[in-house]
Amino acid sequence: MYINILLPHMREAVEVQCPEASDFVQLGKVIKKAVPDQGDLLRTHTGFHHSAQGLETVVDFTSSERVTTLIRDDDTVEFRRGVPAYLTAAEEARPIQIVDFDSSSSTFVLNDAAVTAVLEASAVQDLPVAVVSLAGPFRTGKSFMLNFFLRYLEDPVNWQLKHSDVVEGGFRWRHGVERDTTGVWMWNKPFVRKLPSGREIAIVLIDTQGTFDKHMSMDQNTRIFAFNALISSMQIYNIKEKISEDILQQMHLFTEFGAMIGRQQSTERPFQELKFLVRDWEFEDYPAGAEGGQAYLDSILATSEDQPEELREVREWLRGCYEDISCFLLPDPGKKVKKSEFAGQLDLLEEDFREHLDVFVPSVLKDDALLVKRVAGEEVTCRGLRAFLEAYVAAFNDGELPEIKSIMKATADATLQVISSRAFETYEAQMRDVVGPSKPFVNTETLSQSHERSRQDALSLFDSAQLIGGSKAREAAREQLATDIEEEFTRLKGYNAGKDLLRGLQTPVAFGALALLVHIVSVVLDVIELDPIAHMLAYVTYLSFAAVLVWFAVSHSGRYPEVAENLNKGGDQIWQLGRQGVEMYLSHNGTRVAPSKKRN
Numbered sequence: 001m002y003i004n005i006l007l008p009h010m011r012e013a014v015e016v017q018c019p020e021a022s023d024f025v026q027l028g029k030v031i032k033k034a035v036p037d038q039g040d041l042l043r044t045h046t047g048f049h050h051s052a053q054g055l056e057t058v059v060d061f062t063s064s065e066r067v068t069t070l071i072r073d074d075d076t077v078e079f080r081r082g083v084p085a086y087l088t089a090a091e092e093a094r095p096i097q098i099v100d101f102d103s104s105s106s107t108f109v110l111n112d113a114a115v116t117a118v119l120e121a122s123a124v125q126d127l128p129v130a131v132v133s134l135a136g137p138f139r140t141g142k143s144f145m146l147n148f149f150l151r152y153l154e155d156p157v158n159w160q161l162k163h164s165d166v167v168e169g170g171f172r173w174r175h176g177v178e179r180d181t182t183g184v185w186m187w188n189k190p191f192v193r194k195l196p197s198g199r200e201i202a203i204v205l206i207d208t209q210g211t212f213d214k215h216m217s218m219d220q221n222t223r224i225f226a227f228n229a230l231i232s233s234m235q236i237y238n239i240k241e242k243i244s245e246d247i248l249q250q251m252h253l254f255t256e257f258g259a260m261i262g263r264q265q266s267t268e269r270p271f272q273e274l275k276f277l278v279r280d281w282e283f284e285d286y287p288a289g290a291e292g293g294q295a296y297l298d299s300i301l302a303t304s305e306d307q308p309e310e311l312r313e314v315r316e317w318l319r320g321c322y323e324d325i326s327c328f329l330l331p332d333p334g335k336k337v338k339k340s341e342f343a344g345q346l347d348l349l350e351e352d353f354r355e356h357l358d359v360f361v362p363s364v365l366k367d368d369a370l371l372v373k374r375v376a377g378e379e380v381t382c383r384g385l386r387a388f389l390e391a392y393v394a395a396f397n398d399g400e401l402p403e404i405k406s407i408m409k410a411t412a413d414a415t416l417q418v419i420s421s422r423a424f425e426t427y428e429a430q431m432r433d434v435v436g437p438s439k440p441f442v443n444t445e446t447l448s449q450s451h452e453r454s455r456q457d458a459l460s461l462f463d464s465a466q467l468i469g470g471s472k473a474r475e476a477a478r479e480q481l482a483t484d485i486e487e488e489f490t491r492l493k494g495y496n497a498g499k500d501l502l503r504g505l506q507t508p509v510a511f512g513a514l515a516l517l518v519h520i521v522s523v524v525l526d527v528i529e530l531d532p533i534a535h536m537l538a539y540v541t542y543l544s545f546a547a548v549l550v551w552f553a554v555s556h557s558g559r560y561p562e563v564a565e566n567l568n569k570g571g572d573q574i575w576q577l578g579r580q581g582v583e584m585y586l587s588h589n590g591t592r593v594a595p596s597k598k599r600n
Contacts, residue, residue, distance in 0.1 A: 099184035099393060101209060101224065108227070109183075110393040117188070119386040124190045124202040128372040128379045132364065133206035134277075135228045136238035145238065145277070146207050152361045153191040153203060159361075184208055184227070190382060195367050202382050203370065206232065221250075223396055229255060230392055231385070233373040234273045234364065241280050243300050243327070245311070252314045255321050272371050274322045275364070281329040288356050290363060293327035301325070328360050376415055378465055384418040416477040420484075423462040427485050430454035435496045442496055451489045458485060507571030508548045514574050515544035 096118070100109040119125065132149065134142040152159040190202040208228045229235055239247060255271070276297060286292040286299075301319060303312045319325065334350035349357075363369060373380040375388065391414035434450040435442055442450075462481055522537035547567055554564045 093187070093189045095185045095207065096188045097183050098186045098389065099227075101183045101220070107397045108223075108393040110390060112390070114186075114188070115386050115389055118186060118190065119204075119382040121190075121382075124192060125383040126381050127190075127192065127200055127202040129190070129202045129204055129233075129382045129385050130370045131204050131206060131231055131233045131373050131385065132236070133208060133228050133232040133234070134236045134238050135208045135225055136236075136277075137240070142238045143207055146205055148357060148361050149205055149365060150187065152365050153205075156362075156365075193367065193370065195370075201370065201372055203365070204382070204385070225251075226255070227392055227396060229271055231373075231389060232272075233371040234275065234369075235271065236275045236277050236364070238277045238279065240278075241282070242278060243276060243297070248300070248314050248318065252317055255318070269321060269323045271322045272374065273324045273326075274318075276325075276327040277360070278327065278329050280332045282332060286329060288329045288331045288352070289359060290326070290328050293329040296329060297325065297327035328356075328363070330356055330360060378415070378419065380418070383421070384414075387414045387417050390414070412473060416473060419462055419465045420477050420481045423458040423481055424484055424488075426461055427454045427458040428488065430457060431488075431492055435492050444493075447493065447496055451492075455482075455485050455489075506575055507551050507568050510571040510574040510578065511544045511547045511551070511567075513578060515541045515548070518544065 096111070096114045098111050098115050098118075100111070101107075102109060119129075134146055136142060185207040187205040190204050192200055192202055194200050206228070209224055237251070276293070278293065278296075281288050286296040301315045303315050331352045332350065333353040334348065373385065375384075380388065431450060431454050433439075435447060459478070459482065462478055518537045519541045522534040522541065525531075525534040525537065547570070551564065551567045551571075554560045554567075
């Protein structure tokens, strides 16, 4: 097969031949060999156009580094940030560990490659993300419940349980008293849901290591829960049998760090939604389900003047931390489920449990229940979530328990990074409409006007965002954004100049015009019998034509760049002399000519 490689600043595509069975590593080597002087570009812009059977499709190539994807858009080529879809599309849907928790050192370890592959996939990276997570004590069935969430997200219409079904695959679960899930796990295929409004969002499922096992200290339990709360838009706290006073006290401790951060981020409550899922409910005071659960929760969180002050403070604290708190009471699934031989057979579940499960799962994942993750009032995209994961891992690894200011700084830095990226992408998108791959050459004045307009829009977007942190950090981020925009504009000017056909052919046109002019003069001199001068000018004509031929040869082959550079300099001088002559002639006749600029 033949591959046309086209990268920014390249005047034309380079065609190379590859074996039909080439894998992406082999193709990458071919590309690097074909354009060895484009090494820096290959590290940031990788991909190529592949022509097959007369149809243009796109094949992506990458290495272990992050890449920019080359895509097809109306028969044009453009670059988009993101992990190529083929990298994730070919992978089997499964849970992947995104954060490991080293209990010996009480540190988080971020699996950067896994997080990048999931959250920066080109299909979801710019979509607002709803993060649904399960937390709670270990061995309470969190992973088992998440598998029902998967069934619903895969098919919201026909997900209902059948007696013949078996819960298998998905998040790993098993019976026993030892913990099974460690660290933080994410389903590697975010679900894309189109809401009735027409808006698309991504849904990410998170499974978290259970708290209060024999391997975990209170410090470590606090870290895990606080981390989970900070990254979630809906946090489901999974507990057995009842909401005890101990549970409330523990949640007060767990949420304290995150809540202090959140209160400094904005005037909003620090966390979005908390849903208690009480498993194995058997008390008749409150019926199983959502209504009974809400009545039960209201009774638990009720305050009165005769309560001890610390109990009242805990309840007021929790209500002040979350925008919404609800509860669902789920009955016991039956004795057969609790036996070690249970392997997920749904016909062994009690009918009462199945009926309430059919209500609970949609109440979490139906369209009007989904909440997009927000930080400081700003919606978070999948790519933004990756930035916050990285920032929180670094902050929680700073010291025995991270100080509020260290997590606050991490959140502020991540927020600035996300907003700056969004503003810069706004500039890129607007300028792409003016000087993109499918657009013709644009004159300097129009390009500058578009740049200034797009620059102002990008900076206005940055200024209007709700940001946290000090004014110095914000000003520094704004200055860096402005610098990045100016650097991109410089690149775009060079890219646009490469589309100017006359400018690209300036050297051969200059030498060709010189040859023609000198030839005409030599013919005239020959007619008036000034042969010696005519012969000398004839040599100049031959040399000029030779310069044109040499220029085309070296430009096409890519060899001897110093020869092409010297010819371009000579062509510039001839061009400027010719232009000055034309300007003098036109000025003499009363016509004004705009001043010219030399090529860089």
